[in-house]
Amino acid sequence: MNFNGVEFDTYFKNYPDDNGYFGKYGGAYIPDDLKKAMDEITDAYFTIAKSSKFIGELRRIRRDFQGRPTPISYLERLSGSLGNVQLYVKREDLNHSGAHKLNHCMGEALLAKYMGKKKVIAETGAGQHGVALATAAAYFGLECDIYMGAVDIKKQAPNVARMKILGANVIEVTHGLATLKEAVDAAFEAYTREYKDCIYCIGSVVGPHPFPMMVRDFQSVVGIEAREQFLEMTGELPDAVVACVGGGSNAAGMFAGFLNDPVDIYGVEPLGRGPKMGDHAASLTYGTEGVMHGFNSIMLKDENGEPAPVYSVASGLDYPSSGPEHAFLHDLGRVKYDVVDDEETIDAFFTLSRMEGIIPAIESSHAVAYAIKLAKQMKKGSILINLSGRGDKDMDYIIEKYGIR
Ligand SMILES: *Cc1c(COP(=O)(O)O)cnc(C)c1O
Numbered sequence: 001m002n003f004n005g006v007e008f009d010t011y012f013k014n015y016p017d018d019n020g021y022f023g024k025y026g027g028a029y030i031p032d033d034l035k036k037a038m039d040e041i042t043d044a045y046f047t048i049a050k051s052s053k054f055i056g057e058l059r060r061i062r063r064d065f066q067g068r069p070t071p072i073s074y075l076e077r078l079s080g081s082l083g084n085v086q087l088y089v090k091r092e093d094l095n096h097s098g099a100h101k102l103n104h105c106m107g108e109a110l111l112a113k114y115m116g117k118k119k120v121i122a123e124t125g126a127g128q129h130g131v132a133l134a135t136a137a138a139y140f141g142l143e144c145d146i147y148m149g150a151v152d153i154k155k156q157a158p159n160v161a162r163m164k165i166l167g168a169n170v171i172e173v174t175h176g177l178a179t180l181k182e183a184v185d186a187a188f189e190a191y192t193r194e195y196k197d198c199i200y201c202i203g204s205v206v207g208p209h210p211f212p213m214m215v216r217d218f219q220s221v222v223g224i225e226a227r228e229q230f231l232e233m234t235g236e237l238p239d240a241v242v243a244c245v246g247g248g249s250n251a252a253g254m255f256a257g258f259l260n261d262p263v264d265i266y267g268v269e270p271l272g273r274g275p276k277m278g279d280h281a282a283s284l285t286y287g288t289e290g291v292m293h294g295f296n297s298i299m300l301k302d303e304n305g306e307p308a309p310v311y312s313v314a315s316g317l318d319y320p321s322s323g324p325e326h327a328f329l330h331d332l333g334r335v336k337y338d339v340v341d342d343e344e345t346i347d348a349f350f351t352l353s354r355m356e357g358i359i360p361a362i363e364s365s366h367a368v369a370y371a372i373k374l375a376k377q378m379k380k381g382s383i384l385i386n387l388s389g390r391g392d393k394d395m396d397y398i399i400e401k402y403g404i405r
């Protein structure tokens with residue numbers, strides 16, 4: 001399929017290019033030392049990770065440890081309440097550890113093991129990526145250093161406990177605002193010192209090349225499974241596919257299965273409290289081109305051109321940019337990026353819980369909220385939602401802040 005001049009039959013061969021660009025987005029804007037380390041990972045990815053031994057082992061792990069393939073569920077009661085559009089969810093909430101993040105963490109950690117590294121390191125904000133990486137490190141017997149802001153450590157006590165139980169070192173970052181940005185800086189500094197013995201496992205389709213490509217490829221299992229399952233269940237492809245976009249990994253994985261199909265694709269960003277800067281994290285909707293954290297993409301900037309403060313009810317979506325591939329697909333028009341706010345998200349959280357017996361993560365509830373709106377506009381057809389994770393982590397917060405609806 002050709003779309004605005006881009007040939008999607010050969011899309012995965014051509015994007016990103018050899019330097020990690022999706023059109024003008026992507027690349028590796030990092031110091032020479034780190035560039036060397038990234039080149040080493042890129043080389044290993046194209047040799048080791050493409051070997052049949054690696055692929056076979058990862059497939060076995062996905063089946064026996066992660067519990068894949070995750071099912072697709074038809075949302076019978078919710079669809080019935082909305083009219084003639086049929087809604088389905090891909091159940092990444094049933095992936096081991098409760099979200100899609102383990103899909104790329106297992107791939108990254110297996111690559112680390114094959115490369116002879118002893119340790120994986122990463123930053124974490126809300127702690128979800130830290131827990132997924134700690135899970136993978138425990139499975140492979142790798143050391144695991146997780147950098148986390150002191151403020152986040154206080155806020156996310158259950159995830160800190162999980163990481164520690166899984167054997168990870170949680171390293172407290174106390175400078176600056178002591179949140180995600182400082183944790184990213186500290187983890188990059190540590191990586192510059194220690195890259196001979198470890199790899200830095202980035203938590204989404206962001207950061208310098210090769211991570212946007214590698215994380216997408218590891219996540220594409222979601223879209224590849226979903227396409228096959230949906231065809232098997234219904235004999236057709238869905239008319240629309242919907243996923244929430246923070247950094248963009250669950251969306252990139254899901255979309256990978258459908259980019260070359262006549263399927264409308266929607267990425268949903270958090271509008272938070274509204275469109276005023278600082279009240280949302282809708283970077284593709286409101287941002288402009290710029291470089292941060294080692295890659296060129298579309299980002300939200302403050303008056304000094306630095307990453308702007310962001311907010312939404314879902315801490316997993318609170319990132320002032322999105323992966324370069326999303327910026328590319330946005331400009332191309334192949335994927336439509338749109339927003340839902342906190343209120344619509346909380347409503348969808350309760351609706352899915354009450355009508356289908358599935359408690360979604362607040363991040364995933366953004367996609368559910370958007371699909372509900374879309375179903376009301378579409379007169380017929382089907383929508384496949386990527387349910388990126390389960391809501392257990394969010395229940396206390398929602399009850400405290402919003403009460404039972
Ligand atoms: C981290 C997280 C997200 C956001 O990350 P992406 O890279 O945009 O997918 C979405 N949903 C859940 C459940 C998460 O834990």
